[in-house]
Amino acid sequence: MPLYRRPNGIDLPFASEITPQEIFESRRSFIRQIAVGAVGAGSLLELTTGDAFAQAGSGQKLAAKANPAYVVTDKATPYKDATTYNNFYEFGTEKSDPAENAGSLKTRPWTIAIEGEVKKPMTLDIDSLLKLAPLEERIYRLRCVEGWSMVIPWIGYSLSELIKKVEPTGNAKYVEFTTLADNRQMPGLRSPVLEWPYVEGLRMDEAMHPLALLTVGMYGQVLPNQSGAPVRMVLPWKYGFKSAKSIVKIRFVRDQPRTAWNIAAAREYGFYSNVNPDVDHPRWSQATERRIGEDGFFTKKRKTLMFNGYNEVAPLYRGMDLKKYF
Amino acid sequence: MFTPTPRQFKFIKVALFALALLPAARLLLFGFTDRLGANPIEFITRSSGDWTLYFLCITLAVTPLRRFTNWNWLIKLRRMLGLFAFFYASLHFTTFLWFDHFFDVAEMLKDVVKRPFITVGFIAFILLIPLALTSTNGMIRRLGGKRWQWLHRSLYAIAMLGILHFWWMRAGKHNFEKPILFGSLVAALLLVRVYFAWRNRGDGAARSRAAVQKRQVTPTPT
Numbered sequence: 001m002p003l004y005r006r007p008n009g010i011d012l013p014f015a016s017e018i019t020p021q022e023i024f025e026s027r028r029s030f031i032r033q034i035a036v037g038a039v040g041a042g043s044l045l046e047l048t049t050g051d052a053f054a055q056a057g058s059g060q061k062l063a064a065k066a067n068p069a070y071v072v073t074d075k076a077t078p079y080k081d082a083t084t085y086n087n088f089y090e091f092g093t094e095k096s097d098p099a100e101n102a103g104s105l106k107t108r109p110w111t112i113a114i115e116g117e118v119k120k121p122m123t124l125d126i127d128s129l130l131k132l133a134p135l136e137e138r139i140y141r142l143r144c145v146e147g148w149s150m151v152i153p154w155i156g157y158s159l160s161e162l163i164k165k166v167e168p169t170g171n172a173k174y175v176e177f178t179t180l181a182d183n184r185q186m187p188g189l190r191s192p193v194l195e196w197p198y199v200e201g202l203r204m205d206e207a208m209h210p211l212a213l214l215t216v217g218m219y220g221q222v223l224p225n226q227s228g229a230p231v232r233m234v235l236p237w238k239y240g241f242k243s244a245k246s247i248v249k250i251r252f253v254r255d256q257p258r259t260a261w262n263i264a265a266a267r268e269y270g271f272y273s274n275v276n277p278d279v280d281h282p283r284w285s286q287a288t289e290r291r292i293g294e295d296g297f298f299t300k301k302r303k304t305l306m307f308n309g310y311n312e313v314a315p316l317y318r319g320m321d322l323k324k325y326f
Numbered sequence: 327m328f329t330p331t332p333r334q335f336k337f338i339k340v341a342l343f344a345l346a347l348l349p350a351a352r353l354l355l356f357g358f359t360d361r362l363g364a365n366p367i368e369f370i371t372r373s374s375g376d377w378t379l380y381f382l383c384i385t386l387a388v389t390p391l392r393r394f395t396n397w398n399w400l401i402k403l404r405r406m407l408g409l410f411a412f413f414y415a416s417l418h419f420t421t422f423l424w425f426d427h428f429f430d431v432a433e434m435l436k437d438v439v440k441r442p443f444i445t446v447g448f449i450a451f452i453l454l455i456p457l458a459l460t461s462t463n464g465m466i467r468r469l470g471g472k473r474w475q476w477l478h479r480s481l482y483a484i485a486m487l488g489i490l491h492f493w494w495m496r497a498g499k500h501n502f503e504k505p506i507l508f509g510s511l512v513a514a515l516l517l518v519r520v521y522f523a524w525r526n527r528g529d530g531a532a533r534s535r536a537a538v539q540k541r542q543v544t545p546t547p548t
Contacts (some may be wrong), residue, residue, distance in 0.1 A: 085364030
């Protein structure tokens with residue numbers, strides 16, 4: 001329930017309003033049981049063996065201070081759903097693949113090279129990256145281009161903190177993120193679904209926006225491998241695939257980077273890929289979304305909000321035709 | 327050559343019926359044991375779609391299998407298998423109408439018209455309905471065997487539409503493994519029929535040639 005409503009229509013709650021994980025999970029499974037119907041399942045229950053959806057994650061605690069500026073009224077997605085239903089093609093194309101296969105990813109030692117049009121290029125190891133700025137917890141909505149969404153408490157700091165440290169030159173117009181591509185650790189690279197390594201990019205002003213979160217944790221823990229450990233981007237106003245995972249290189253460049261999904265299908269995945277209910281994907285509508293763990297059996301899908309509800313980014317795109325630059 | 331006794335046949339049919347229900351039972355079981363994953367609706371949609379294609383392939387495999395093995399009794403299982411294809415297609419369509427559109431038929435139709443992969447899937451489903459309706463012995467009698475057979479040959483087109491639907495659904499993600507598998511299966515099952523038709527035509531031609539010769543040697547009564 002929204003406690004109060006901001007004039008722009010976005011609900012802001014208190015952190016305490018978010019239902020604990022276990023309560024959701026029991027609620028959800030209860031709803032499912034009703035939904036699926038209660039006929040003759042008794043004998044079939046005996047067939048149950050193990051859990052089809054393996055759960056991986058380091059579980060290592062990570063301290064961070066909650067940032068009250070970034071919370072949403074929506075309930076947080078159960079941890080299990082957020083860590084077993086992932087798109088991370090380096091570990092396979094099925095949603096369950098990353099949780100099953102990402103155990104082979106070695107997240108330490110890990111270095112990230114920051115280079116290109118900067119005055120102070122540097123290579124940071126993960127520990128110095130963690131200490132570069134105070135870690136904060138932010139609860140963001142996540143909207144996948146496939147039409148589903150989650151609500152996730154991330155841990156990190158604004159990418160702008162890092163950008164300020166490396167001092168981009170006047171030539172830096174875009175930022176390019178490169179994901180690790182190591183055949184030995186990532187079985188999905190064998191499949192030619194995308195051009196490897198996975199590359200994503202932002203315009204400089206987008207990268208400098210405080211919402212752009214350089215992320216190292218979620219749910220009070222170190223990022224699990226399947227969620228892009230040890231360091232990833234989170235850009236809540238853009239479709240999920242814009243947020244590069246397991247980043248090894250951040251490069252400042254003059255020209256718009258060639259990004260992985262845009263190379264694969266330019267008609268379907270634009271460079272900007274801002275969440276936009278008015279611009280449909282060629283194969284489905286983007287007007288609505290299914291909130292994982294909540295929507296579906298007895299409720300309609302919910303309406304998708306412009307910029308996923310993050311209207312503070314609107315000035316970045318003033319005067320741009322967002323149907324053309326989708 | 328194996329020909330089951332009526333008792334054995336009954337057993338085979340019941341066992342096959344139970345087996346064909348397993349995918350649906352699995353969905354129920356997973357629903358109860360919270361194993362449908364984070365997006366249960368997607369799981370049900372995909373599973374019912376997959377099983378529609380499997381049963382289309384199995385149904386199309388009956389005739390070739392019968393021809394190769396001479397197990398003519400197999401034909402008596404075909405109707406049930408075809409109806410299972412329709413059952414899973416209906417489940418698939420229901421998840422679309424229910425979960426994607428919440429029974430808003432106007433909205434659903436808009437989606438059908440706008441998106442080619444849905445258009446194709448929808449047409450395939452609609453075309454299955456007359457086949458299911460005319461699957462009874464009474465309907466076969468009323469239509470007459472020849473006409474009934476022609477109507478039911480539309481299943482070849484329906485299977486191809488089903489593959490196209492699946493192919494286009496996967497196209498944006500370059501994930502063609504499964505569509506290729508189903509596509510090759512359907513292609514093989516249809517090519518076998520082309521082969522049979524070609525062989526039969528050979529036979530038929532020989533037969534009619536023989537008939538003509540016979541007519542020529544037999545003096546026509548005056």
